[in-house]
Amino acid sequence: MEVKTSLLDNMIGVGDMVLIEPLSEDTFIENLKKRFDHSEIYTYIGSVVISMNPYKSLPIYTAEKVEEYRNRNFYELSPHIYALADEAYRSLRDQDKDQCILITGESGAGKTEASKFVMSYVAAVCGKGQEVNKVKEQLLQSNPVLEAFGNAKTVRNDNSSRFGKYMDIEFDFKGDPLGGVISNYLLEKSRVVKQPRGERNFHIFYQLLSGASDDTLKKLKLDRDFSKYNYLSLDSATVNGLDDAASFRTVRNAMQIVGFMEDEVQSILELVAAVLKLGNIEFKPESRCNGFDESRIKDKNEMCELLGIEQSVLERAFSFRTVEAKMEKVSTSLNVAQAYYARDALAKNLYSRLFSWLVTRINESIKAQTKTHKKVMGVLDIYGFEIFEDNSFEQFIINYCNEKLQQIFIELTLREEQEEYIREFLNENKNGILAMLDEECLRPGTVTDETFLDKLNTVCAEHQHFESRQSKNSKFLTDHSLPHNCFRIQHYAGKVLYRVEGFVDKNNDLLYRDLSQAMYKANHSLIKILFPEGNPAKVNLKRPPTAGFQFRASVGTLMKNLLTKNPNYIRCIKPNDEKAAHIFTDSLVCHQARYLGLMENVRVRRAGYAFRQPYEPCLERYKMLCKQTWPHWKGPLFFLEEKRRQCLGDLATLIQKIYRGWKCRTHFLLLKKSQVVVAAWYRRFAQQKKYQNIRSSALVVQSFIRGWKARKLLRELKHKKRCEEAVTTISAYWHGTQVRREYRKFFRANAGKKIYDFTIQRIMQKYFMGLKKTMPSMSPVDKSWPARPYCFLDGMHQELRRIFHLWRCKKYRSQFTEEKKATYEEKLAASELFKDKKALYPSSVGQPFKGDYVEITKNPKYQKLNSLVEDKVLLADVVSKINRANGKGAPRIFLLTKKSFVLADQKTGQVKASVPLLDLSSVSVSTQSDGFFALKLKEGSTSAAKGDFLLSSDRLIEIITKLHRIGAASADRNQINIDISDEFLVQFKQDKVCVKFIQGTPKNGNGVACKRKNNRLLEVSVPSP
DSSP states (O other), X not given: OOOOOSTTTTOSSOSBGGGOSSOOHHHHHHHHHHHHHTTOOEEEETTXXXXXXXXXXXXXXXXXXXXXXXXXXXXXXXOOHHHHHHHHHHHXXXXXXXXXXXXXXXXXXXXXXXXXXXXXXXXXXXXXXHHHHHHHHHHHHHHHHHHHHHEEOOSSOTTEEOSEEEEEEEXXXXXXXXXXXXXXXXXXXXXXXXXXXXXXXXXXXXXHHHHSOHHHHHHHTOOSOGGGOTTSOSTTXXXXXXXXXXXXXXXXXXXXXXXXXXXXXXXXXXXXXXXXXXXXXOEEEEEOTTSOEEEEESSOOTHHHHHTOOHHHHHHHHHEEEEEETTEEEEEEOOHHHHHHHHHHHHHHHHHHHHHHHHHHHHHHHSOSOOXXXXXXXXXXXXXXXXXXXXXXXXXXXXXXXHHHHHHHHHHHOGGGHHHHHTOTTSSSTTSHHHHXXXXXXXXXXXXXXXXXXXXXXXXXXXXXXXXXXXXXXXXXXXXXXXXTEEEEEETTEXXXXXXXXXXXXXXXXXXXXXXXXXXXXXXXXXXXXXXXXOGGGOXXXXXXXXXXXXXXXXXXXXXXXXXXXXXXXXXXXXXXXXXXXXXXXXXXHHHHHHTTHHHHHHHHHHTOXXXXXXXXXXXXXXXXXXXXXXXXXXXXXXXXXXXXXXXXXXXXXXXXXXHHHHHHHHXXXXXXXXXXXXXXXXXXXXXXXXXXXXXXXXXXXXXXXXXXXXXHHHHHHHHHHHHHHHHHHHHHHHHHHHHHHHHHHHTTTHHHHHHHHHHHHHHHHHHHHHHHTOOOSOTTOOOOOOOSSGGGHHHHHHHHHHHHHHHHHHHHTTOOHHHHHHHHHHHHHHHHHTTTOTTHHHHHTSOXXXXXXXXXXXXXXXXXXXXXXXXXXXXXXXXEEOTTTOOEEEEEEEEOSSEEEEEETTTOOEEEEEEGGGEEEEEEOSSSOOEEEEEEOTTSGGGGGOOEEEEOTTHHHHHHHHHHHHHHOSSSOOOEEEEXXXXXXXXXXXXXXXEEEEOOOTTSSSOEEEEEETTEEEEEEOOO
């Protein structure tokens, strides 16, 4: 695989928009289009990555690509999301800077996939190990679980995130992941009960019905038919490219890896099934005596069995609403419409709380187990900017969050445009729309969506980014594109029309206390956890915070968190609205580039103002580049900085003086109190240690004395023993001397013979032992043999050499195959025929006898010739047939079988002569190093009419050896004679010609030359050896 070594190598278009010339909106869009058409979806603006959604799979996320971008400079390779992820990871690991990766763009631009690629890259390049791999796998596998419960198909995106997710991945000092923390923001829970046309509910509902086993569905009392559930839209139940059954198996496996227990998974699936069953509950009106209608559940619902709740308890919660104020309780009945509202509110709250519990449960599994200092990398994957036909409270909140992210981007990169955003009314202040919505929800009296719109028209009428038909601004009074119950806001991404219907209810996000208490009574462990306010012992009359307030607070916390980290930006762009590959809509891309501020970003980068760093870290990092700052810089960076430092120093000195005085006094009192305790403990410890030292010294002295006494006793015992042994030894020697003197006369007669035999035996033993150590190798050609040590062993020495040689030859022959044995037999026959007789023989020893040198059976040129030969061809070679007229040779193919030899034309394969071996009488060759040989035929035979054959071949030894062996092996003909002489007669038809071999220097160089001298003589000149 070819690796690019530079950003400019083989680049399509311009990889970094900072380098584009000339810089204009048209060239900017044209460059994006050119790169998109060649599947180059990533482009840089300095350190910002532009990501185009290709709507197809690309082979640029392989393990090889990960290794290619690992530990490489950001601009060293072509633009890629891996380059940004690697830069962020290395900055975190090597420079100890917390990082955050902000992925922004509108819905369907590919933000979720981009976050997956960032996390998979970081997981691939960080450390290895069993514990580290487990943490990485849990972090990665949390994505499928959250996507199943928090993503859904929309008209813009088949896998749209309907919640915001921010994950802090925590690393240790080596850069290995320790764990993570996930924060979720505003799940779009209204989707649970109602979906716009062309969209689906959350994925988990369809995955459960498609992928769960029949046994599981039976336990959950579910059916695979989507049409049986009111909360599931049918027009988009199936999505091309999404396999809900396979996704369900992936989710189950991911939950197991993250750490969910089997009973927890079952509880989760039961709650999902309960939401579906809840949507099928229908109500009927029932008249009461007071004239009001009361709602009743039509049929028995299986949800009660799933959650272990009595149907009467649930029915009462749907029929009555209890309001508590201080010491009073007021119970009112609910009509059918209010009961359906309560049912949907319960379904939304049940699913939303289940999702929040899932996030909390995942955090418990993936949180870091150690409390040491951690480095943090945050990955923000939040819903993109949304503009639908019908925009409500959810879209307003989503777009508000995107406004805040855009403000962060402007604040950190495009400082010049920050003043415009300060003037935006969407900021968190007392005049913001969300603040006014909270005020409207909390004020006493009748609060409706219309009263909220009236307040907006009053406060924001003159604002340049607010439009409404009912405002005081006269220019919108005749705008028929703006309905009366709507208002329009000019966002950074364009104008969005919001329908005010449902704003107040969705912001209040109220769940009747009766429903919470009914849920708490369920015989289901997870339900009790999700509805803690239903506990009668913990009744809280305080109004819960609104959805808008909670979201503003969480977004504010997120913004503060992001500002403490070094940001890395990925700006996602959607190329078309058809969700199709290879389509690039210029107007759509241009609109996104404008509201993302990409052109302004390019201009700021080109001007060089995009990088900001505090003075001290900048000086510390780059002080070696200047002589005045290296190694130490003593002057102030700026006058104001020096003055500020002096003021801070004076103030710090005063604070330190007071604090140190108090601290020293407190410390002295603690020391005084502790000194007494420490002294007492120390004296006891010192006495104990002194006693232990005295005791150990006494033991040492005692051991030395005892050792000295034991050694003294041992010496005395040894001396006594040696004296006894000496007496015994002297006595034994004396008795031996007396006995030998007495019996010496009996041994003198045979002493010489015994000494001789013993000496010979020792010599033979020494000889054989020495021979064993100096044995030669097992090679039959190894002629070495150890020298004999004594002359009288000469005969035996030679006999042993002969026996050993015969034995190793037999061992060597036993290793031969039949084919190799036949080859050596031919070589042996050649040796018997030509050794020391023919000068050409030594050069043939090292050449194996192949037999077929022209591949007559494989060569299609000689197939016809091969078919004419009846027997098996033993030898096939090209020889030269010598012409008696001029001594020159003509090439012929020589074929040898067991019955005949054949001469054929080399070019055409036509048979020139075929001679039975019975007609062959002898073969004549010279003693020189030439290849001439004469095949002499028997007189009177049918083949002798044309005369003998004078041939020449470099493989003369092999040809004559095979001829001789064929004659020797045949019982019906005489053995062929081999005549070796430098002068012999050859019968050419009627005349006999003498062939004479002489040594000389031929005219044509080093080769053998044949020349006709007269009609009776052919002279062959052979080079001198």
